[in-house]
Amino acid sequence: MTPVSQTEAAGGGAYLRRIRLTADGGEVLAELEDDFHHFEVRLKHDGQRVTGIRSAAIRYPWSTCPLAGDRLEALKGMRLSPRSTAHAAVASPRSNCTHMFDLAGLAVAHAAAQRSVRQYDVRIPDRQGNRTTATLHQNAELVLRWEVAGREIIDPPPYAGQRLRGARFIEWAESRLEPDEAEAALVLRRALDIGMGRGMDLDPYPNAAAIAEMVGPVCFTFHPDQASHGTRMRGTTWDFAANPDLLLSGLTENPAPRP
Secondary structure, rough: OOOHHHHOOOOOOOOEEEEEEEEEOEEEEEEEEEOOOOOOOEEEOOOOOEEEEEEEEOOOOOOOOHHHHHHHHOOOOOOOOOOOHHHEEEHOOHHHHOOOOOOOHHHHHHHHHHOOOOEEEEEEEOOOOOOOOEEEEEEOEEEOOOOOOOEEEEOOOOOOOOEOOOOHHHHHHHHHHHHHHHHHHHHHHHHHHHHHHHHHOOOOEEEHHHHHHHHHOOOOOOOOOOOOEEEEOOOOOOOOOHHHHHOHHHHHHHHOOOO
C-alpha cells in the first residue's frame, strides 16, 4: 500500500486520534496515533515521583521529532499529580515535542490516579463551512461532544464560548473543571487543533523551516535552532476514518491506499 497525502485524506472524512494509557506495576505506557503521528512514552515511578522516562517515535512528520524525546528527562524526580498539565511547571512544552509531552503528562496523571487502562478516542468530521461536531470517548463511553465553529466551542455549556487557541483555555479548564474532566477537555482541544492539518499537504515542503513563520515556535522541531534541520518525512500522513480499529493496532502500512 502507498501513503496518502493530506490533501487526499481530506474531504468528507474525519480526523481520528487514539490515546491509550496502560499501567503495569511502577510503569505506565502511553501511546498515541492519529493521521500524522505515532508516539510512545514509557514512564516509571515509585508511587510518589517519576523515576525514569523514555520515548519512541514510530511515525512522525519531521526528521527532528524523535530528538525531542531527550527533553523529557527533565521530568525525572517530579512529584506525581492527578493534573495532566502539572509537568508544564517542570519543563517547557515549547521545548518538547507537543505530542510526547502531552503523553508524558497523561502518564503522570495516570500513575497518580493508580488507574489500570484508559483509552481516549477522538473523532472530528471534516468541517462543513467552518463547523464540526467533535466527540471524545473514554473507554468506549462518550464523555464529550462539542459543537465547534471556527476556533470556538458554541455548545454545550460550560464549554460554550470558550476559544480553543492560546493558553486561556488551559487556564480555564484547570481552574473550573475537576482533574478528570479537565484532562478529557484538553485531549479534545488538542485534537481539534491538530486535526486542522487534514486540509494541508506538507509533503511538498522540504523542511520545517519552510512553514516555520506560519506555524511559529510551538515545539522542539519548530524552534528556530531546529526548523531548518527538520526534513519532511514524506508519506507519513495516513487516513483512519474508515478503519478506526487500526489505530494503535501495530499496523506498519498505510490503512488508506491511494486510489
